Amino acid sequence: MSTFNMRKFHLQWYSKRTVGRHILLITVLFFPFFCYVYFNVLHCSHIRQLTTGHSAFLMLRLNNSYQHKIEKELSPPIAERKRSSDHKDYVVRAWLPRRIHERFDALSGSLERKLLVRRKYSIKNHLSIKTPKTDMLVNNISLHLNFTDGSRKEKNYKKDTQKKIENLPKSRLPQALIIGVKKCGTRALLEFLRLHPNVRAPGPEIHFFDKNYHLGLEWYRQQMPLTLEDQLTIEKTPSYFVSKQVPIRIHKLSRDMKLLLVVRDPVTRAISDYTQTVTKWPQTPPFKHMAFLNTSTGLLDTSWPAIRIGMYSHYLLSWNRFFPSRQIHVVSGENLIQDPGGEMAMVQDFLKLPRVVSNHHFYFNQTKGFPCVKKSENKGVPHCLGRTKGRTHPDISSETIERLRDFYRPFNQKFYRMVGRDFMWL
Numbered sequence: 001m002s003t004f005n006m007r008k009f010h011l012q013w014y015s016k017r018t019v020g021r022h023i024l025l026i027t028v029l030f031f032p033f034f035c036y037v038y039f040n041v042l043h044c045s046h047i048r049q050l051t052t053g054h055s056a057f058l059m060l061r062l063n064n065s066y067q068h069k070i071e072k073e074l075s076p077p078i079a080e081r082k083r084s085s086d087h088k089d090y091v092v093r094a095w096l097p098r099r100i101h102e103r104f105d106a107l108s109g110s111l112e113r114k115l116l117v118r119r120k121y122s123i124k125n126h127l128s129i130k131t132p133k134t135d136m137l138v139n140n141i142s143l144h145l146n147f148t149d150g151s152r153k154e155k156n157y158k159k160d161t162q163k164k165i166e167n168l169p170k171s172r173l174p175q176a177l178i179i180g181v182k183k184c185g186t187r188a189l190l191e192f193l194r195l196h197p198n199v200r201a202p203g204p205e206i207h208f209f210d211k212n213y214h215l216g217l218e219w220y221r222q223q224m225p226l227t228l229e230d231q232l233t234i235e236k237t238p239s240y241f242v243s244k245q246v247p248i249r250i251h252k253l254s255r256d257m258k259l260l261l262v263v264r265d266p267v268t269r270a271i272s273d274y275t276q277t278v279t280k281w282p283q284t285p286p287f288k289h290m291a292f293l294n295t296s297t298g299l300l301d302t303s304w305p306a307i308r309i310g311m312y313s314h315y316l317l318s319w320n321r322f323f324p325s326r327q328i329h330v331v332s333g334e335n336l337i338q339d340p341g342g343e344m345a346m347v348q349d350f351l352k353l354p355r356v357v358s359n360h361h362f363y364f365n366q367t368k369g370f371p372c373v374k375k376s377e378n379k380g381v382p383h384c385l386g387r388t389k390g391r392t393h394p395d396i397s398s399e400t401i402e403r404l405r406d407f408y409r410p411f412n413q414k415f416y417r418m419v420g421r422d423f424m425w426l
């Protein structure tokens with residue numbers, strides 16, 4: 001009995017010891033594996049969650065052997081600082097290590113915040129550095145995704161770097177729009193504004209708020225030129241003015257959007273519109289046939305866009321539902337031709353830009369019959385707007401013109417009252 005008990009006790013004791021040993025063995029054997037999982041999987045998956053874009057602004061700690069390589073390859077790093085005699089920190093735009101398949105974009109605000117709350121992240125691995133020329137693979141260097149301590153020096157450095165990153169040229173959504181009106185001088189206004197060093201604008205009409213809205217804001221942003229923080233992005237699409245859904249869509253994006261509206265005598269505008277149509281489709285019937293529903297009664301066809309678009313007060317009403325008058329600056333298309341400097345002064349004031357563009361930038365080209373630009377950033381020589389601007393208009397009978405004037409008069413009067421400026425169209 002006692003032998004049996006002893007054996008049982010021994011067995012129990014023995015098995016406990018074995019289990020303990022096995023646990024110890026397993027722990028020792030698998031410790032490196034746990035570490036590997038912790039550092040490479042958990043940390044990487046954390047980064048994976050942060051993945052939003054293509055490349056990142058990274059702080060890179062390099063020892064001397066790599067410094068010369070990097071310095072040669074990279075366009076000047078955004079920031080750099082000597083850490084010790086053999087280490088230097090750089091902030092560069094780079095791809096994440098290839099081992100982490102996704103990449104991220106430290107420029108996105110939320111990501112930046114997430115990165116900054118992480119105390120330190122360091123990985124020794126291959127790092128592929130994207131340069132304008134080549135993809136370079138640097139082996140075995142330390143990649144620091146974060147700033148290492150919270151000292152004041154460190155914080156200031158962090159602040160400086162952040163500022164530099166924020167101030168890098170990037171595509172931004174427009175803060176001002178030229179919303180129309182078609183054939184009133186919108187191109188001239190845009191080109192004159194582009195003479196200003198604080199203004200950047202895409203050349204083509206983007207048609208985001210009317211035709212390409214389904215492509216999303218990110219697409220819209222990508223159409224914009226690179227700008228610095230203090231530069232204004234402007235886009236012009238003249239059809240915005242007459243598109244029903246556009247004011248609310250712009251308002252949704254930014255209730256502070258500055259809107260520029262170029263207007264011109266609606267009679268001349270209608271003829272200009274018709275001239276463009278004839279250039280594209282030479283078979284278009286004469287103006288009179290297009291303009292009147294009934295020539296004998298003189299009833300105008302207001303469904304014809306060339307006529308309808310000139311009812312400015314009608315369209316302006318729907319803009320005023322979303323934007324107060326102080327946010328819509330009306331430019332005189334006629335004055336933009338006669339006194340471009342004067343009209344541009346008012347536009348620059350409205351956009352809160354220093355008055356840079358003035359009459360010194362223009363000369364009157366007798367052949368073209370319009371003001372042209374002496375020189376711009378892209379063209380160092382005098383140049384006028386293209387051949388599609390300033391076309392010769394067809395002759396329209398004086399009775400037709402008179403009928404159009406009578407038609408537009410009440411709309412014009414209402415428009416003058418709405419914008420507080422008399423354009424003195426007949």
Ligand SMILES: Nc1ncnc2c1ncn2[C@@H]1O[C@H](COP(=O)(O)OS(=O)(=O)O)[C@@H](OP(=O)(O)O)[C@H]1O
Nearest residue numbers: 182183184185186187188272370371385389390391
């Ligand atoms: N500096 C200068 N050079 C040439 N043309 C000028 C200029 N300033 C204003 N304009 C007038 O602009 C008219 C074209 O207007 P838009 O640019 O708004 O047309 S569009 O809606 O973009 O098609 C265009 O109309 P048309 O004369 O009928 O061609 C011009 O009268």
